[in-house]
Amino acid sequence: MFSGIVEEAATVVALRKEKSNLHLTLRCSFTHELKIDQSVSHNGVCLTVVSIEGDTYTVTAIQETLDKSNLGLLEEGSKVNLERSMMMNGRLDGHIVQGHVDQTAVCTNVEEADGSWRYTFEYVFDKEMAKKGYMTVDKGSVTVNGVSLTVCEPTDNSFQVAIIPYTYEFTNFHQIRKGTVVNLEFDIIGKYISRMLTFN
DSSP, X not given: OBOSOOOEEEEEEEEEEETTEEEXXXXXXXXXXXXXXXXXXXXXXXXXXXEEETTEEEEEEOHHHHHHSSGGXXXXXXXXXXXXXXXXXXXXXXXXXXXXXXXXXXXXXXXXXXTEXXXXXXXXXOHHHHHTTOSOOTTOEEEETTEEEEOBSOOSSEEEEEEOHHHHHHSGGGGOOTTOEEEEEEOHHHHHHHHHHTTO
């Protein structure tokens, strides 16, 4: 379980394909604190640490993960948002994030807004999935590349988010441009409510 509060934007240093799997090796400042079999969110995708060497560690993404996320688009040098799993005795600063990416979206606009930034994202809309909570609502929560954000101006297949300078600098939002593919996780609470309503 995660909160969507990114700890660091780590650098991809190596990518290795093995059959349908992709092994990603990253360098980050807290590698020495990681342990084998530990869960870490990578652009919002929960992956398991499988090896550690010096200041780098490796995780493995299976084909289903690559199909539903942007991890397969990463290159050496790409920045990846990292978050270690949430400690249950701490504050929930973002919102409840599972680390299970629902689908990807494409950035359609980036607008500088007097010191902050407003991003617009568009995703494939599926009416049946929307009935199950796979949608955004005004002032609701959404996770974009692992970052917990508040939804603005939602439509059936798009929404906006406002990014403050700190988030812009310390996550990979500073690399997101028009056409960039990002990972989305819709709010789990909305999914549960939608599911309960189907029984009424």
